[in-house]
Amino acid sequence: MSSVITETAVTIQVDGQEVAVPEGATILDACDAAGVETPTICYGPTLTPVNVCRVCVVELDGSRALVPSCSRPAEEGMVVHTDSERVRHSRKMVLEFLATGVDVSQADELGQWAEHYGADPDRYVPGGETMDEPVRVQDNLYIRDYDKCVLCYRCVEACGDDAQHTYAISVAGRGFGARISTEFDVTLPDSACVYCGNCVAVCPTNALQFKTEFDLRQADDWRPEDQTVTQTVCSYCGVGCNLELHVQDNQIVKCTSPDDHDVTKGNLCIKGRFGWNYV
């Protein structure tokens, strides 16, 4: 996160409840502190907020439009409403909008919120535009299924300024035609991609999937409920990156890294992310 959190406390009101948060904290942090759950899509704890999905919007007294809670710093005396008619409406519409054009079937959290807010993606004009992208399987490490892409920018951030500084992908095009893309949509092996998989790790909808997961899903054998997750340390260089090994049937099926670890902040390199299959 870009914000500097100091010890000075700021008190704001969330749904009538006074909460004190450190200076530099966001409204979202204050909602968390107040025990108010907030839907998020583009927000990631290790990423600079881009506030593009707008699902975390809240009503702020004195502000004409709703404000994104993930990026708006909490200021002394703010009065915030997270469950007003306007907030519920905009959140519902964002979830509804996404479901009209994107395959959100593997975005579990999104689905739960859509249900919570009563989103009804079926009430739109039949035959409307959708993402309509083929699955890109270009190597054996991860796949890109942009039918599932909600354009949250998280992969772009993880590939770029927020972690990896590789910039293999960007948003290309404009409006509804905007897509995450390499230059001229060249394949990943022809791009700058270094296969750190940090984009996959931050994708909220499974548009980016490890190939192992993709293959198991194709075989209808992806069983998260049967998986264990074990935290350990990478076996390669001496940096000490923490790994979370996801194991199904005594086989490692994917590898992630904890967001709250000082060294990795959720990130890995190609070796740590993919170099485990000798086990």
Next chain:
Amino acid sequence: MADLHFGEDQPTEAERAAIDAIVSQAEAATVVETERVVRGGRSRRRGLRHQLLPVLHSLQHEIGWISPGGLNGAAERLGVPPAEAYGVATFYELLRTTDPGHRDDVVHVCVDPACAMAGNDDLQASLEADGARVHASPCLGQCERAPALFIQGVGRPDQVPADDDEKFRLPQAGDPGLRVLRRVGVVDPTSLDSYRDHGGYEALAAAIEMGPDAVITAISDSGLSGRGGAAFPTGIKWRAVADEPGPDKHVVANCDESEPGTFKDRIVCEHDPFAVIESMTIAGLATGAPHGWIYIRGEYPRATARLEDAIAQARAAGLLGDDVAGSGQRFDIEVRRGAGAYICGEETALFNSIEGFRGEPRNKPPFPTTHGLFSQPTAINNPETLINVLDIVIDGPDAYRSVGTERSPGTRLFCLSGRVGVPGLYEVPFGTTLGELLDVAGEPTGDLSAVLLGGAAGVFVGPDALDMPLTLEDTREAGATLGSGVVMVFDDTVDMEAIVVRIAEFFRDESCGQCVPCRVGTQRQHEVLVELQSSRQPLAPQRAELIDDMALAMVDASICGLGHTAASAVRSALALGLIGNSQ
């Protein structure tokens, strides 16, 4: 090898030359000093990034498209990752990233309402019959002389066939009430001396005499507010920038008017460019900002040339540069061309565009006065706003307030188009009624059915609004807006459903795609209206509800003004019964 990875495609000689014309190899992001010393790094790359759009323009102009090799060459020269350069190139209407297969000029024909009413389809058909490469374009900013054309040259200058000084005449020429337009059509826009003969640069001298604080106080006292659409008080904006510490501050003239129906910046910049330069200079000295930028839309070749020429003359005369007019202060101006993106008129999108990023608006706060161009304090104003400053500085705020109303002092420019007597740019005092304004423009051409106020982002009003005084406060009360000063008139022969569908399509096309409410909302809104248009049925109640639901989400949850206003015209047309009835 990881990271800056430029693929196999190399730029051709011509592409290399096009890149060299903007940034030479010696200025490149990575300089091979000797076989054993290379200078580069991220800070150097950051410093060059703002040259990306000019380099892409150069490639587009010389080659006719941005090829993979050309993109690689540009990316390597500037140290920009190719994926990001591609993201930027694909953002703009005037840049092509697929091979057009020819090197012919591209003829852009406007398809927005004023031109639609003026028979753009016939024009397009005849051009195509003549073998021209025609491209349907959003508003080209020439609504007073619709249907509009813009010829995007390949290897030769861009052209607007209608640009002809001989034919240009301000409808109100000679009217003693003109303020902002006083010199337009009178002064020789290519001559600093002529500008001086008409009182030019007296205001700068007066401003230097007064000092920054007094200038800003006068602006505040005058009640001047922004003329780009948001009507923010100019004095407050300038004061905020002046109060920011440090020398890295900017003044930006936002000449990216792309609001359908708007053409005032074009006329002002073409016919009174020195006034834009002088007023920016005053803004620079008043706010302590040494860096001036003009961002002008890419479809305005002549205005761009005139501004560049005026800057060169002013610089040569010591009116720009390290010591402006003996003030001891530095101020200079760079001109940047947009490349066909309505959204870049939004101030923070404009900053991103100059900086070499996709023209996506930023969330506010923070505001430009503290985090503007290059995240530094920035005063950004419309040319009309800026030119008002000249009179305020010379005559004082009281004289300025002698016309207009208490809350809307001064005059206002209006862009009249459509079924109006004489389309063109008009200046009237705030408080003039809509009916009086239309009367100034002469006999109407048909039975007025509606007026689009404020452009595509504005609202339709009916004949009952003719008595409405054109002030910020009266329009706001009526649920309307003056916006950028668009007054587009429709009579009962116009197919309003087609007009409204096109407005919805315009927002769909121009949404940057960043935030969900606008990206999807503008798409779905357009789909509902197309369905309505093809059904030839009255609007079903659940569709009306959907339109309202979408509108509310776009207004409440979009990042910027584009989303906030994308449903205004549609909903006002429905409310007025212009569309949605069975036909």
Next chain:
Amino acid sequence: MIFLWGSNAREAHPIFFHHVLKGIDNGARMYCVDPRYTSSAQFSDVWVGIDVGTDIALANGIGREIIHAGLANQDFIAHSTQGFEAYAASVEPFTSEAVAAICGIPAEVVVEMAHAYATADKAQILWTLGITEHHNAVDNVLSLCNLALLTGHVGRWGSGLVPLRGQNNVQGGGDMGAIPNKFPGFAGVDDPDHRARFETAYGRELNPVPGLHLTLMFEAMERGDLRALYVIGENPADSEADVLHARAQLESLDILVVQDILMTRTAEMADVVLPASVAWAESDGTVTSSERRVQRVRPAVSPPGQARHDIDILCDMAEAMGDELGPRDPEAAWDELRSLSAMHGGMAWERLEAAGGLQWPCPDEDHPGSAFLHGWLWADDLEGREPAPFSALEHEGPTEELSEEFPLRLTTGRALDSYNTGVQSGKYDSPLRFAGLDLNAHDAADLGIADGDQVRVCSPRGSVEMNARVVSSLPRGLAFTTLHHPELIDVNVLTNPDWDPKSGTAEFKAAAVRVERIATHQTAATAGASVG
């Protein structure tokens, strides 16, 4: 201010490099000293491409310039260091012009680096094997330490000397005493006080004679003094310099026992192979990272077949030899270390469970761990220690000089997607993989070699065939290959076994070679020597 010196951290330590990038984004300037224009160098403000093995000359030249420009930190030198006068005298011949001639770089860059480093508010020197895989590795390191002592860029938050460990637990091995001359906690075996402490704890007499490090072991094998070898998790049959010679020594042993997780080339040569579990994914324990951070590893999957945990194998071995090593429990082993090593004393097992672990020294359970070392240099009383010594060092180039017969310098290194001899990393399908020789375009043209041609690389020790790739990252006269694919390219047949008596490391970074084209691209492509 960062000197990245002899390290391609972007590829060899990618997540560490994220932190470097954060510094660069926040305005840090970086000089990258490396014979190759690496992917790390792409992020540097200035890349300085010195000749292989001329690091001491450059460091001495920078030191001399700092002294002559009056930029040395006199207070720090007076208070915290010793031996300055001798050092200053030793660097006197290293004028920037002299350094330029030795290193093959412009003289101005030497001056520029000196000023940039000395005037920085905070400065770090980061290095890896580019410094240490030389016959004078320790001197190379000391030459960089001199710069930190000269300027006081050490022992403070944000300033320091950062050697990057190449392996995930090489530090932990040292912590645990897996060094020939140290007990756990870096206590010298030849120190009677320490020895007495360990003898009490272990209840037996301990050998006071330091053991042999790997390079000395091979010499002992050659002499016939060392006849039995027990190798745990190491692949010397691929990784040693002048590997043909090393293999011959391994062949000559009376008995070779290899304990490993996979059938390495060394395991294939063994008389007995003890299949082990994968330490980081199949068993419990700790590892210590490059920044002295002790963290827990945990079993995620159960070991296959007859593979067993190292601790069980070792305890069984001991039992078979009639001894008892204590409980077969990682936590108990850890607690034993804590009881014997003060710097680990505060690292209770439960504290290590928390994400992030702890960095030693951590003497007691309330201690938060130490983010950096050598803060004592800034203490008024130096915490009772001796001032830090400068080292007067001579420049010596690589031991193997270029000749008419072997005119090219071959250096070896790492690539992002692979690790050491590829035993583990070779098993996944990396789209980035390349096995072959990198050549400068001019050299390739002179030799009539085109991109993709198959070539033979010969050194005084042997020859190896591989594909060639023409790259822009190498200056003229330098060739590069990785050590990752010994099954395809037996690169250590070529490398120079001359080693540093102080560290035991061979001069992997500098061999003299000759390159000859043997097949064109088309023929080579069907030969399939390139993987991935």
